[in-house]
Amino acid sequence: MSSQKNITRETIIRKGAELIHLHGFHSTGLQDILTSAGIPKGSFYFYFKNKEDFGLAVIDYITVFVKSGFEKFLNDENIDPIARLEKLISFFEAVYKKNNYRLGCPLGNLSLELADDSEKFREKLNFSIESIVGVIEKFLRNAKQAGSIDQDIDTHEASNFIFHGFEGAVLHMKVMKNGEPLKLFRNYLFNYLQISSADKSRNKGA
């Protein structure tokens, strides 16, 4: 594949991911994606075998984006593990607030829309979620080792708990159109990990 073809393909994926985040996969037309990417109409099949092939590339693109975001915050060794988790949640709260609590999590949206559509979609989404839950689990193992969370925490269970609670809270947020579900998520998460954010802030100030 020529370099120019690669760049054009990546532009279509990036612009397509934006439109899919707005409208969903099935409601996003191929021509709308090409128009948004500034690519001549009708050239979609020059870059992708079919719409599923394109959808799989979009899921890969989103996965790298989301996973690197999680890693950026959770692997930041300059601050203690709990502060990293707080910064990650604050980051999501700010992003969702900026979007007026619309759109939600691109992977969550595509999971519910596409998991039953084809085995290829399901496998790709499963790999995507597993890799993100894996980043959380690795973080929790380190946090446990550092004594930052309850030593009885099962890191496999807790990493799934965080992923499920977050996806559920974002779903609820999309319907409520305010930050309350994410605030509740923050509260019960730190309660679950047996570290109270509020207590911690007070200790910092003491």
Place this chain on the structure above:
Amino acid sequence: MSSQKNITRETIIRKGAELIHLHGFHSTGLQDILTSAGIPKGSFYFYFKNKEDFGLAVIDYITVFVKSGFEKFLNDENIDPIARLEKLISFFEAVYKKNNYRLGCPLGNLSLELADDSEKFREKLNFSIESIVGVIEKFLRNAKQAGSIDQDIDTHEASNFIFHGFEGAVLHMKVMKNGEPLKLFRNYLFNYLQISSADKSRNKGA
């Protein structure tokens, strides 16, 4: 509205809800719904102003269905609160297993698909979720009063926690196509409520 018209309308809603659960709202055609309901083609607008009006009626129908299911289990005063919660989760595990872990939660699916579509959809979905979270919260207040859960549990926070964790676990299940996420949900839920299912079973046997 005549009684026959009411019955026909309800048939369309019921059959429509089934198709939407399978394919999503936007991917379900009006004619497919009428065909499935055995109603003459083209008569959709005799029963509904537009597709949104129909969608709102479907959300109402699903809400009554889901809410009454939650109430049936959680208000069963013949057994103790924790056993009710366990029976509710076991019920969902059995239903999802029977469906080969496809479809997922109809309200979760429609929340992610429609919350940004129109203010009417958003309000209806918000009311729906609030009423189900309300059933859980009422149950938790009673469970707390009965001494069945940790007395420090914030029932508002915990009812949201249960809803979020459940929706996230069902999303994960739909992608994994096995019961593992619901099993994890069960574990961290009872851990959060500070009641170990396993310990409880052992105590029963003792």
